[in-house]
Amino acid sequence: MTSSGEDTPSGDDAETLDVESLAATRRDEAMDSDQRRLLVFAGDRDAGIDAAFDVVRGADVPDDEVTFVTTREGFRFDRVEPRQASRLLGTTRTIVVLDAHEDFSANTLGRVAGAVDGGGLLVLLTPPPDEWVARRDSFDERLAVPPFTTADVSDRFRGRLVSTLRDHPGIALVDLDTGTVERDGAYRQGITFDTSLPTVPRERRFPRRGYEDCLTADQADALEALEALAEPGNAVVVEADRGRGKSSAAGLAAGSLAAEGRDVVVTAPGRRNAAEVFVRTERLLRELDLYDTGSADEFDLSSSRGGRVRYVPPTEAGAAAADADALVVDEAAALPVRLLTSFLDAPSVAFCTTVRGYEGAGRGFAVRFRDRLDDSDHEVTDVRLDDPIRYAAGDPVESWTFRALLLDARPPVAQLITEATPHNVEYRTLTPDELLADEHLMREAFGLLVLAHYRTEPDDLARLLDAPNLTLRALTYEDRIVSVALLAREGNLDAETRRHMYDGGRIRGNMLPDVFTSQLRDEDAGVPVGYRVMRIATHHVVRSSGLGSHLLSAIRDEFDGDVDYLGVGFGATPELLSFWRENDYGTVHLSTTRNDTSGEYSALMLLPLSPAGHTLHDRHAAWFVQRIGDVLGDALSDLDPDVARAALASVGHSSEGGPGDADDEPLLSDYEWRVVVGASYGPGLYTTAPGAFRRLALAHLTSPERVSLSDREERLLVRKVLQTHPWSAVADELDFHSTAQCMRALGDAYEPLVDEYGGEVAHDERERYQ
Ligand SMILES: CC(=O)SCCNC(=O)CCNC(=O)[C@H](O)C(C)(C)COP(=O)(O)OP(=O)(O)OC[C@H]1O[C@@H](n2cnc3c(N)ncnc32)[C@H](O)[C@@H]1OP(=O)(O)O
Ligand SMILES: Nc1ncnc2c1ncn2[C@@H]1O[C@H](COP(=O)(O)OP(=O)(O)OP(=O)(O)O)[C@@H](O)[C@H]1O
Structure with missing residues (x-):
């Protein structure tokens, strides 16, 4: 590492506006250091766009190396809609102009900033800062989840963003309305890193x-x-x-x-x-x-x-x-x-x-x-x-985006929290104001959410700070975050909103009421109010020590008596389903399409807290059991059998009695029992009455503790009886020597089920074969 200069303080005194020469100076500085610079033009939008043209001229950059990210049309430059900003990922541009007057989001900023080449300029066009912070735009509308309105959305994210623009090095800030340069953004890097040069390996295969x-x-x-x-x-x-x-x-x-x-x-x-x-x-x-x-x-x-x-x-x-x-x-x-x-x-x-x-x-x-x-x-x-190529180390635009969007947020280092247990941690509410006041805490909380989840993005930081429906809970050990849960308030929707959803209209947020209403045809599902656990994560070094469960039980204690239910929707894996089941959440739905990102089917689970929550849970658990047999034979015929087993084992867990018990109808008719007994204890065939086998399989899989079947036997029930895969495929997948052996194994698996669930008729029939 060598020192190659010193930071130049930004121009505190307002200067008269000459955008071209400001751009030329920053561009020279950027080229000398192979870093980038950020120029911010705050004020009227048309004036901002004019200034951006002046920047291109002053910086003397060819038109084809410039991209405008804006909703406006009619430029001679490459233009990208802000919502299409991911087009810039992996590309290299000399100047990117980001017009934040319309359709600005944290995600857009994150996507475009990395595309600017060393020696290049990022140009940000914003409304006057105070106005930008205070105004409610399309992004805020997305955060206003019913029953909340944009008036409930706060302005912390943009407030923080603007304050970083005012003090981060390498950023020029121009007030277009007054024609003054508030900061000239002059920055001579204090440190350069010596990048070691490539060598050709002696032993190599490539040229x-x-x-x-x-x-x-x-x-x-x-x-x-x-x-x-x-x-x-x-x-x-x-x-x-x-x-x-x-x-x-x-x-x-x-x-x-x-x-x-x-x-x-x-x-x-x-x-x-x-x-x-x-x-x-x-x-x-x-x-x-x-x-x-x-x-x-x-x-x-x-x-x-x-x-x-x-x-x-x-x-x-x-x-x-x-x-x-x-x-x-x-x-x-x-x-x-x-x-x-x-x-x-x-x-x-x-x-x-x-x-x-x-x-x-x-x-x-x-x-x-x-x-x-x-x-x-x-x-x-x-x-x-590690060595940067597109731009040199110490690049102020990279450090600004990392800071403004928390791109480099990290959970606490492992050594500090290895001793954490459910007995020595503190349960805490982390309000957005506390997070803003304690950058360290915010970075740890956000860093944990990012590391543990496949879907966290910069917009989530804005949501965390400003969305009225979200709230954060954490476990801390010596003030370090070890486990964190992000909760979203849902429900309490008025009749009109519920009817709109029932008629197929989309509403923001409210994932559980939305699925219950529009897909599962329950117009009253949006009445009760609950908290959905949107994300939960435990620091990887202290996982499986009961902290996640401790956090969920503290959340339950806090909200008991306040809301009707707690709920969750997630990409279903057997491990996660069992985690939620251990914490008393019961399965009420499995989605019939795979999640685009995780490739998994989602499971929805509920933990009722009030009588209204119990009613909601119990009717959905019952409907789920009624339909799941058919769904597994149809849209979910490729669901992993272990996910199916775990989802079914978690049904009705938190209701009074199981769904099987709630049903007064006999499980099978006398005739069906004779068929099932014939196929298990005697010479009969499964194919005579698959429906009877299916009902018995479901009764077992939703209460697997009643009869001890092996993992392979349960997989057989799922794959053959519920998902109706061909014998040969099932035999192959479950490692049976032949289909005949697989068929016999199915018969054997039904014997203890007949013993447990069969009544007099079944047991009399069984006697004939013994
Ligand atoms: C809406 C959602 O957020 S769902 C997604 C949940 N979050 C994630 O997947 C992020 C990564 N995972 C994690 O952070 C943690 O594993 C959590 C939050 C799921 C569980 O936190 P922990 O503090 O480990 O929970 P806790 O110790 O109380 O319970 C652990 C149990 O959960 C189950 N479990 C959940 N996920 C897993 C997994 N990926 N691997 C193994 N076991 C798991 C196991 O049954 C485990 O019990 P075991 O240790 O006896 O095998
Ligand atoms: N060996 C090389 N020779 C010439 N130019 C290079 C070389 N390696 C990288 N570059 C240039 O450096 C820039 C960044 O390189 P590249 O796109 O490969 O990085 P990356 O890590 O894939 O970036 P991103 O994450 O944005 O996709 C590009 O402009 C590329 O042309």
């Missing part, structure tokens, strides 16, 4: 030229790790913050493989996101004199040795790569887990993923996919790039 094309030692190390792609059965995970050159490393690897005559498939959320991969591949093939046809612009290149590198959209990439030699996945963090899993069909695969840029689309990769990858047949190699 020397590929290594010579690397810009940092980190990138060369990544390329060396990517050599594993040449052999089937390998997976390489390349992790880095934004702009560290991971796409380029992947491009050099793809080019090296094509140079050997290999067929490489490249995928990314959109073609544009993979542009850098192809630029590097084309350049390398040309340098090696092995270029044959295609171009980076066509996202398809071939080498004179018969190799090929081509882009395939994510939905088709797994299948395409199964017949290719290797798959490169860029921006993997932005892809759903279901697709990531499909990529394991490729002989070898590289996943390039952004670590702290959760602006991409959350942490599905790390939170939900990483375990599956480790359990797969692929040998996994990890490599990490």
Whole structure:
């Protein structure tokens, strides 16, 4: 590390406005340091857009290196709608103008800021700061979840954002209404980091030229790790913050493989996101004199040795790569887990993923996919790039976005909290004002939510600070956060809103009332009021020590007598279902479509707290049991049998008695009992009356403690009897030697069920075979 100058204090004295020269100076400074600078123009929108044009002129940047992110149309520059800002992920621009006057969100800011090149400028157009903070815009409307209105939405997020604009280094702040430069943003970096230079490994498979094309030692190390792609059965995970050159490393690897005559498939959320991969591949093939046809612009290149590198959209990439030699996945963090899993069909695969840029689309990769990858047949190699390439270390725009959006928020370091137990922690409400006043606390709480969840994004910070329906609870150990839960208030909806939902209209928030009303046809479901646990996370070093359960029980004690129920909806796994069941939440629904991001089916569970909550819970639990047999034979026929078992085992857990007991109807008719007994104890056939077998299977799976069946027997009930998979497939999946053996095992599994659930007729029938 060397010192190369000192911070220049920002211009406190107001200066007369000359946007072009301000832009020229900041641009020179940015180019000298290979960092970026932020110019903020606050005031009238048209004046802001004029100023942005002046910036482009003053900075002397060609039009085709400029992107305007705005709802306005009619510019000569590349234009991106704020809601489409993810188009900029993985791309490199010299100037990005973000017009925050309309459709501004924290997510948009997070997505665009990383695209600005070293030496470039980020330009932010805002209303006058105080007005911006106070006004209610389309983002606030999204936070105003019924029955709340925009008047209930607070202004903390933008207030905090504006205060960072006023004091963070490297930011120029111009008041367009008065024509004054409040801060000139002059900033000479105090520190530079010596980046070590790349070297060519002595033992290598890829061409020397590929290594010579690397810009940092980190990138060369990544390329060396990517050599594993040449052999089937390998997976390489390349992790880095934004702009560290991971796409380029992947491009050099793809080019090296094509140079050997290999067929490489490249995928990314959109073609544009993979542009850098192809630029590097084309350049390398040309340098090696092995270029044959295609171009980076066509996202398809071939080498004179018969190799090929081509882009395939994510939905088709797994299948395409199964017949290719290797798959490169860029921006993997932005892809759903279901697709990531499909990529394991490729002989070898590289996943390039952004670590702290959760602006991409959350942490599905790390939170939900990483375990599956480790359990797969692929040998996994990890490599990490730290040295920045797109812009130099110490970049003030990066440190500002990290700070303003908490992109680098982290839970407390492990050593500080290893001693935490349910007996020595404190249950606390963390109000938004407390969080704002204690940056440290806010970073730990948010950092834990980000690390543990696949869906946390910058907008969630704004929600946490401003949304009237959200509230945060935590367990702290010596003032460090060890477990945290984000709660959303739902229900208490008026008749008109409920009718609107019942008629198919969408309302914001209110996930549980919404599903109960619109999908499950219960117009009264929005009357009771409850808290939905939107997120819960325990620090990974103290998981499984009862803290999550302790937090849920403290929440229950706090809200008992205040609301009608507590609820939750989450991507269902057997472990999570059992966690919620242990905490007395009962299953009332399984969604019939998979979640886009996690690839899992969602489970909804309720814990009633009042008579109205009990009524709501009990009718939905009963309806769930009535319909689930048919649903498992239809839309949920591919549901993991262990998820089905765990979901069914959790039904009715918190109601008085089980759903089976609530039903006075006999489980099976006398005739059906004779068929079931015949098929278990005697020579009869399951196929004669599958409905009878299904009802008995459901009775068992919703009260599995009554009869002890093995895991395999229960899976058999789910796969064959409830999901009606063909015998051969079930036999195969559950490792039976033959379908005949599988059929016999089903009969055997029903014997103890006949013993437990059968009445006189069943037991008399059984006597005949004994
Ligand atoms: C709406 C939602 O937020 S649902 C998503 C829940 N959150 C997450 O998945 C984030 C990552 N996971 C976590 O932070 C934690 O595992 C939590 C919050 C699920 C549980 O917190 P903990 O403090 O570990 O809970 P606690 O110790 O009371 O109970 C642990 C039990 O939960 C179950 N469990 C839940 N998730 C898992 C899991 N991924 N792996 C293993 N067991 C799990 C187990 O039954 C476990 O019991 P065991 O340790 O005896 O095997
Ligand atoms: N070896 C290289 N040679 C030339 N330019 C490079 C090289 N490596 C990286 N770059 C340039 O640095 C910038 C960042 O590189 P790249 O896009 O590969 O990084 P990244 O980590 O994938 O970034 P992001 O997370 O934004 O996708 C790009 O402009 C790219 O062209």
